[in-house]
Amino acid sequence: MIAMDVQVGAATHPGLRRRVNEDSHLAEYPLFLVADGMGGHDAGAAASSAVVAEFRALVGQDSVGIDEMRAALARARAAVHRIGHEGRAAGTTLTGVAVTEVGGHGYWLTVNVGDSRTYRFADGELEQISVDHSVVQELIDAGELTGEAAGRDSRRNEITRAIGAGSGGEADFWLIAAEPGDRMLICSDGLSGEVPEDRISGILREVVDPQDAATRLVHEAMLHGGRDNITAVVVDAVRVAGQDDDAYDTAPAGGASYAEEDTRPRAAAGGDA
Ligand code: MG
Numbered sequence: 001m002i003a004m005d006v007q008v009g010a011a012t013h014p015g016l017r018r019r020v021n022e023d024s025h026l027a028e029y030p031l032f033l034v035a036d037g038m039g040g041h042d043a044g045a046a047a048s049s050a051v052v053a054e055f056r057a058l059v060g061q062d063s064v065g066i067d068e069m070r071a072a073l074a075r076a077r078a079a080v081h082r083i084g085h086e087g088r089a090a091g092t093t094l095t096g097v098a099v100t101e102v103g104g105h106g107y108w109l110t111v112n113v114g115d116s117r118t119y120r121f122a123d124g125e126l127e128q129i130s131v132d133h134s135v136v137q138e139l140i141d142a143g144e145l146t147g148e149a150a151g152r153d154s155r156r157n158e159i160t161r162a163i164g165a166g167s168g169g170e171a172d173f174w175l176i177a178a179e180p181g182d183r184m185l186i187c188s189d190g191l192s193g194e195v196p197e198d199r200i201s202g203i204l205r206e207v208v209d210p211q212d213a214a215t216r217l218v219h220e221a222m223l224h225g226g227r228d229n230i231t232a233v234v235v236d237a238v239r240v241a242g243q244d245d246d247a248y249d250t251a252p253a254g255g256a257s258y259a260e261e262d263t264r265p266r267a268a269a270g271g272d273a
Pocket residue numbers: 036188189190228229
């Protein structure tokens with residue numbers, strides 16, 4: 001059973017300051033993902049594209065289950081590890097949604113490692129679904145920093161989890177009941193770090209076609225400076241299996257916890273703090 005009918009748009013650009021685009025994305029049913037690579041030379045681009053390649057094997061399925069996501073993530077980690085072992089510090093974020101099916105209902109299965117972001121735009125409201133694995137997010141959680149100040153903080157580019165880059169790469173997952181009209185935005189920090197959320201929300205509200213919306217968002221990030229690589233994937237749920245039945249949201253246990261053994265590449269080599 002096809003869990004959902006979707007319409008999709010995607011756009012990416014190296015931005016105005018960087019020569020190489022180290023972001024990679026996948027925007028083919030049932031997987032909508034963005035990966036933001038890091039590492040010297042071509043290691044970042046190699047890491048993000050290797051991760052996306054592992055998930056591409058699931059394209060064309062009616063839906064994707066969490067066990068398949070975990071298995072693909074393990075293969076992705078191994079692929080990035082091999083890149084790193086060629087003498088380079090390779091790593092990447094990963095965020096996005098897989099369309100999944102639970103008891104005949106269509107769901108968004110959100111995955112996140114790092115500080116790329118997955119948002120849901122529904123009923124005119126933009127909500128960040130993923131929780132950044134970043135130093136500033138930890139400071140916000142501890143009450144030591146406001147969300148507004150975080151955008152200017154010198155540590156804003158330091159992430160606490162990645163696939164590769166010395167991190168265990170453990171992912172958070174969230175299962176969210178999908179509804180027709182849901183618009184998911186998956187993006188790298190070249191968008192979310194550059195364009196205020198109310199502006200992102202305005203574009204998602206105004207621009208109906210998902211491809212036009214993705215293109216417009218990337219363009220907007222360039223108007224705001226384009227200091228990083230920019231990627232936006234926009235997914236609209238047109239029809240959702242079982243959506244008239246009783247649906248519920250769940251947050252699988254262990255999602256937001258930080259394991260003690262996780263290595264966190266804070267101000268590691270390459271940081272711009
Ligand atoms: Mg970036």
